[in-house]
């Protein structure tokens with residue numbers, strides 16, 4: 001039984017804040033500062049270069065990968081950590097395309113996060129082999145999986161609306177059509193149970209700074225299905241993915257299994273913060289997280305629709321079809337969100353008009369949902385959003 005009052009106590013959240021933006025950046029785990037401090041003082045400070053061996057820095061990408069694997073339904077040894085999600089999407093897509101050389105279409109949807117589509121376009125240009133990115137509406141994906149598709153590349157949970165794709169069904173459909181799959185789990189890992197092995201996914205990648213709470217700039221992870229791990233082509237053939245990095249061979253030989261998806265030096269200090277964040281997940285049951293997340297999101301929808309009829313639901317109503325976030329539209333969405341943030345309710349805004357609220361049961365409960373809706377009601381009733389400074393867009397929204 002997961003006790004969410006205990007997990008809540010393991011985060012440091014400022015007083016007076018209701019944090020509904022863990023779908024963009026998770027909060028600070030209370031143990032992170034001490035853990036990072038230890039890496040700085042005891043490991044870097046005292047062990048110096050010896051830390052690569054004695055503090056386990058060099059093997060951390062795999063050991064941390066194994067801890068994430070448990071949370072996304074992947075076997076130990078199939079996940080490795082490093083780089084950014086954009087890089088990991090590129091690597092996964094490149095490897096998937098190389099398995100299907102006779103086909104030229106990468107199929108994705110308009111709900112995908114732009115960086116995934118940009119990286120696909122960049123890869124297509126680099127390869128120069130006549131590939132084409134086909135982007136359809138999310139509802140049209142299944143019907144668009146034809147015999148020209150090399151790779152189906154999707155983000156499981158839509159960053160704007162929270163709409164959830166059926167990973168197992170779409171993967172099966174892609175495989176039946178002779179395509180491979182690449183799944184972006186940015187809004188899935190730590191948000192809902194993911195069954196990478198059971199769904200048959202070929203490749204997946206995700207970030208650790210959202211629901212996993214690894215901190216700003218925390219490294220990404222990549223999953224390679226065990227059946228592909230020793231043959232997948234590592235497009236970014238950096239020395240850390242080499243079979244023997246310290247042999248300093250002139251020629252590249254891909255490392256064993258998922259190790260070949262490593263590129264360069266691991267971000268040791270960021271990995272220390274991520275380790276502290278993953279400690280909170282030890283013993284947490286993803287099924288319990290999912291139940292609590294759906295209950296919180298359902299409560300939020302019910303209260304907002306009852307008390308704030310000027311907002312229009314932009315997320316699926318059925319919890320089973322949604323990630324762990326709820327979005328509403330309002331023509332003055334940006335200003336409304338600034339007014340909320342000023343009053344301690346932190347969500348975010350996605351253009352053109354989406355107010356986005358993430359619900360992470362590890363540190364958010366029903367009382368906070370009720371309090372957040374009461375503040376939202378005040379902001380709308382009093383037109384508290386109607387202030388010139390609330391309309392001036394910041395660089396990062």
Ligand SMILES: Cc1ncc(COP(=O)(O)O)c(C=O)c1O
Pocket residue numbers: 084085086087112113115116155159184186187207220
């Ligand atoms: C679905 C998705 N993919 C990728 C990214 C970004 O990846 P990166 O860590 O490279 O900035 C995000 C969010 O920033 C995202 O929501």
Ligand SMILES: Nc1c(O)cccc1C(=O)C[C@H](N)C(=O)O
Pocket residue numbers: 023024025113159160186396
């Ligand atoms: N990665 C981010 C960043 O570096 C700055 C600000 C926001 C982000 C995000 O993660 C945004 C997020 N992927 C989204 O769903 O919009």
